Amino acid sequence: MTAPGYAGARLPGRPRSAAADAAIIEAALRLIEEGATIGELSIERIAREAGVGKATVYRRWSGKEALMIDVMRSLEEPNPRPAGASVRDDLVTLLELMRRRGLAKRNSALLRTVVTQMHANQELWRAYDAHVIAARREMLYEVLRRGMARGEIRGDLDLELLADLFTGPMLSRVILHEWKALPEGLAETIVDTVLEGVRPRP
Amino acid sequence: MTAPGYAGARLPGRPRSAAADAAIIEAALRLIEEGATIGELSIERIAREAGVGKATVYRRWSGKEALMIDVMRSLEEPNPRPAGASVRDDLVTLLELMRRRGLAKRNSALLRTVVTQMHANQELWRAYDAHVIAARREMLYEVLRRGMARGEIRGDLDLELLADLFTGPMLSRVILHEWKALPEGLAETIVDTVLEGVRPRP
DNA sequence: GCGTTCCGAGACGGCCCCGTCTCGTATTGG
DNA sequence: CCAATACGAGACGGGGCCGTCTCGGAACGC
Numbered sequence: 001m002t003a004p005g006y007a008g009a010r011l012p013g014r015p016r017s018a019a020a021d022a023a024i025i026e027a028a029l030r031l032i033e034e035g036a037t038i039g040e041l042s043i044e045r046i047a048r049e050a051g052v053g054k055a056t057v058y059r060r061w062s063g064k065e066a067l068m069i070d071v072m073r074s075l076e077e078p079n080p081r082p083a084g085a086s087v088r089d090d091l092v093t094l095l096e097l098m099r100r101r102g103l104a105k106r107n108s109a110l111l112r113t114v115v116t117q118m119h120a121n122q123e124l125w126r127a128y129d130a131h132v133i134a135a136r137r138e139m140l141y142e143v144l145r146r147g148m149a150r151g152e153i154r155g156d157l158d159l160e161l162l163a164d165l166f167t168g169p170m171l172s173r174v175i176l177h178e179w180k181a182l183p184e185g186l187a188e189t190i191v192d193t194v195l196e197g198v199r200p201r202p
Numbered sequence: 203m204t205a206p207g208y209a210g211a212r213l214p215g216r217p218r219s220a221a222a223d224a225a226i227i228e229a230a231l232r233l234i235e236e237g238a239t240i241g242e243l244s245i246e247r248i249a250r251e252a253g254v255g256k257a258t259v260y261r262r263w264s265g266k267e268a269l270m271i272d273v274m275r276s277l278e279e280p281n282p283r284p285a286g287a288s289v290r291d292d293l294v295t296l297l298e299l300m301r302r303r304g305l306a307k308r309n310s311a312l313l314r315t316v317v318t319q320m321h322a323n324q325e326l327w328r329a330y331d332a333h334v335i336a337a338r339r340e341m342l343y344e345v346l347r348r349g350m351a352r353g354e355i356r357g358d359l360d361l362e363l364l365a366d367l368f369t370g371p372m373l374s375r376v377i378l379h380e381w382k383a384l385p386e387g388l389a390e391t392i393v394d395t396v397l398e399g400v401r402p403r404p
Numbered sequence: 405g406c407g408t409t410c411c412g413a414g415a416c417g418g419c420c421c422c423g424t425c426t427c428g429t430a431t432t433g434g
Numbered sequence: 435c436c437a438a439t440a441c442g443a444g445a446c447g448g449g450g451c452c453g454t455c456t457c458g459g460a461a462c463g464c
Contacts, residue, residue: 011432011433011438011439012432012433012434012437012438012439013431013432013433013437013438013439013440014430014431014432014438014439014440014441015431015432015439015440016439016440016441017440017441020440020441037241038241039239039240039241039242040241042420042421042422043421043422043423044420044421044422045420045421047442051442052441052442053441053442053443053444054422054423054424054442054443054444055423055424055425055440055441055442055443056440056441056442058423058424059440059441063422063423157395161371161388161391161392161395164370164371164374164375165371165392165395165396167370167374168366168369168370168371168372168373168374168375169363169366169367169370169371170370171370171373171374171378172366172369172370172373172374173366176373186363189363190363190367193359193363193367193396193399193400194367194395194396194399195399196398196399196400197395197396197397197398197399197400198395198398198399213408213409213462213463214407214408214409214462214463214464215407215408215409215410215461215462215463216408216409216410216411216460216461216462217409217410217461217462218409218410218411219410219411222410222411222412244450244451244452245451245452245453246450246451246452247450247451249412253412254411254412255411255412255413255414256412256413256414256452256453256454257410257411257412257413257453257454257455258410258411258412260453260454261410261411265452265453
């Protein structure tokens with residue numbers, strides 16, 4: 001967490017209210033959930049919705065962008081190390097995580113909205129990409145490399161392409177197709193089908 | 203084209219300037235190209251950039267949303283009927299079209315911005331989806347159905363899933379990965395790899 | 405030439421937002 | 435109790451945009 005500005009030492013005076021932190025982020029999430037565009041959000045509106053003074057927001061964040069980054073972070077679940085038995089199962093685990101993220105009660109409309117609108121703002125997107133996406137992508141690469149080493153995946157394919165082949169179809173659904181189906185066995189189906197195509201030729 | 207409001211008969215008075223039409227749409231494109239968020243665009247700003255009175259815009263479009271739909275449409279190239287010899291070649295043709303759209307001088311940063319930000323506005327997105335995407339998707343479905351009928355694709359797979367398997371990886375790159383590579387043979391590589399996975403088992 | 409509609413420019417009142425600042429009050433350490 | 439900082443509320447000047455309306459002038463059909 002970013003835990004706005006507790007500068008090590010012990011500051012005198014009334015400490016900042018953790019409840020206010022939560023109320024602000026919660027309010028932003030609620031508004032987005034209700035269909036607000038990021039562009040339609042304003043510090044003023046968020047503060048109103050949170051039942052908080054504007055100054056209380058500005059005391060913690062420098063502006064909308066900084067706040068949004070923390071809003072995004074509040075949605076993150078810890079990344080489970082896949083480290084399963086087979087490469088196939090690891091891939092299913094990773095894709096299944098994507099699927100569940102796309103389904104989770106708030107994340108559904110919400111993560112989609114935030115993510116899609118985010119890389120409107122190049123800056124916001126780059127920050128989110130660096131902080132959140134990069135780690136997950138590296139995890140996927142590692143699994144794929146292991147698959148190549150074990151001979152479960154052809155060695156002549158670009159790693160990046162390979163990653164897109166697996167994640168692209170799932171992303172396509174999570175992000176683009178509104179509330180369309182993310183059915184139960186989707187991760188398995190995608191992995192098994194794509195894996196069939198990238199298996200070493202006999 | 204939407205060709206704003208020429209009501210069949212012959213109206214008296216000075217006719218609307220086609221140049222103004224073009225200048226307005228061009229200005230919107232230019233602003234987006236320069237990195238503006240759709241949320242940051244305003245009729246006022248677009249009119250200023252176009253060297254046009256606000257009334258001239260409002261005379262043609264009811265508001266930002268209506269204008270944006272026409273802006274999107276201005277980017278569309280006609281859809282080529284694939285109707286190639288093999289299903290494989292048709293798929294390559296369709297994906298290659300996506301790739302080229304992602305590369306085209308303006309479309310590059312632009313189509314990405316518009317598309318991604320668009321389904322912030324549910325309404326905008328639905329309109330775009332109905333007018334533009336639907337036709338392309340139906341074309342893809344047709345090719346896939348033909349592939350099944352000819353025995354080039356397994357018949358037990360969901361058509362929608364199949365479509366995502368092919369288009370997802372390409373979309374992933376076009377939309378999500380900033381200016382990242384859309385190399386020459388990408389369409390072929392994706393099609394050939396995925397096709398390998400969905401071929402009927404021997 | 406006349407009526408009509410368009411044009412660019414911009415004034416207009418109303419709205420929302422920005423980021424700062426000032427209230428009166430609450431909560432901490434010393 | 436005191437100094438320091440926090441809190442909710444909201445005033446403040448400044449800015450941009452909305453959608454309408456009014457200019458004086460331009461371009462049509464008749």
